[in-house]
Amino acid sequence: MESIKIKDLDLDQIANSGQCFTWEPLGPRRYGVEAFGHWVEVEQNGDQFRFSCDQEEFDQVWRGYFDLDTDYGELKAAVDPEDHYLSQAVCFGGGIRVLRQDLWEVMVSFLISQNNNIPRIKNSIAYLCRSYGEKKYRCKRGQAFYTFPKPDDLKNVTEEEFKAAGLGYRAKYLPALVQKAEEGLLSRLKAAELSDARQLLLSSYGIGKKVADCICLFGLHQKEAFPVDTHIQKILALHYPKGFPEDRYPGVQGVIQQYLFYYHLKGK
DNA sequence: AGCCAGGAAGTCC
DNA sequence: GGACTTCATGGC
Numbered sequence: 112m113e114s115i116k117i118k119d120l121d122l123d124q125i126a127n128s129g130q131c132f133t134w135e136p137l138g139p140r141r142y143g144v145e146a147f148g149h150w151v152e153v154e155q156n157g158d159q160f161r162f163s164c165d166q167e168e169f170d171q172v173w174r175g176y177f178d179l180d181t182d183y184g185e186l187k188a189a190v191d192p193e194d195h196y197l198s199q200a201v202c203f204g205g206g207i208r209v210l211r212q213d214l215w216e217v218m219v220s221f222l223i224s225q226n227n228n229i230p231r232i233k234n235s236i237a238y239l240c241r242s243y244g245e246k247k248y249r250c251k252r253g254q255a256f257y258t259f260p261k262p263d264d265l266k267n268v269t270e271e272e273f274k275a276a277g278l279g280y281r282a283k284y285l286p287a288l289v290q291k292a293e294e295g296l297l298s299r300l301k302a303a304e305l306s307d308a309r310q311l312l313l314s315s316y317g318i319g320k321k322v323a324d325c326i327c328l329f330g331l332h333q334k335e336a337f338p339v340d341t342h343i344q345k346i347l348a349l350h351y352p353k354g355f356p357e358d359r360y361p362g363v364q365g366v367i368q369q370y371l372f373y374y375h376l377k378g379k
Numbered sequence: 380a381g382c383c384a385g386g387a388a389g390t391c392c
Numbered sequence: 393g394g395a396c397t398t399c400a401t402g403g404c
Contacts, residue, residue: 279400340385
């Protein structure tokens with residue numbers, strides 16, 4: 112595919128934003144990305160991007176995955192200019208978008224993420240993909256890649272086997288989630304309102320408020336979800352002692368949350 | 380070496 | 393319903 116211009120997208124920022132864990136760094140501003148059984152290599156040069164796929168796959172898979180039909184410039188322009196911390200955060204991480212990832216992959220990834228660090232989460236997920244995902248090839252005679260295992264691929268995996276992925280005490284949560292997926296949890300989540308989706312998730316073993324909100328935001332693309340993790344807690348305590356003014360950003364709180372999170376994670 | 384990690388369940392009161 | 397403890401273990 113020929114080079115295309117995309118605004119408000121920075122691959123390095125997204126790769127390090129803690130919302131996706133399987134991007135493979137291939138070089139400067141260049142990543143291999145797997146989603147929905149497809150593989151693509153993307154390279155960035157300023158606001159110019161090269162996708163290794165053809166136009167049809169781009170329109171069918173990657174335009175949606177990178178959320179390219181959403182205008183993030185408009186959203187950023189609505190940030191309160193008197194909110195200096197948020198303004199700096201947006202300036203620092205303005206190339207972050209909320210990806211439209213696979214729901215099941217997000218559920219498992221963030222179930223694993225609790226009280227965990229991002230490099231370790233990536234290692235665990237890579238292990239799960241290698242062990243239980245489908246092996247595919249980037250192109251004819253190309254290098255192999257592994258898809259994220261589906262619920263069916265995991266239904267006979269024991270807690271002990273999950274521990275081999277380095278999940279620690281989180282391993283016991285996974286068989287329970289697989290079971291719920293087999294019982295149709297995913298389709299119910301997709302059909303639910305945000306508050307109902309949250310409740311459904313909260314009733315799953317090992318999923319609490321923060322993980323539920325992450326799944327709503329990253330897996331269901333409910334951008335009003337505002338996950339509060341350790342980083343956001345520290346930001347709130349320091350910069351928003353009266354609480355963050357979520358009301359000012361109706362429907363896009365989750366995107367704002369991402370700017371704040373990334374700034375605290377990678378900025379100073 | 381020791382602290383921390385995109386927290387949640389269990390156990391008190 | 394809140395505060396406090398426990399939970400595995402790799403990364404840095």
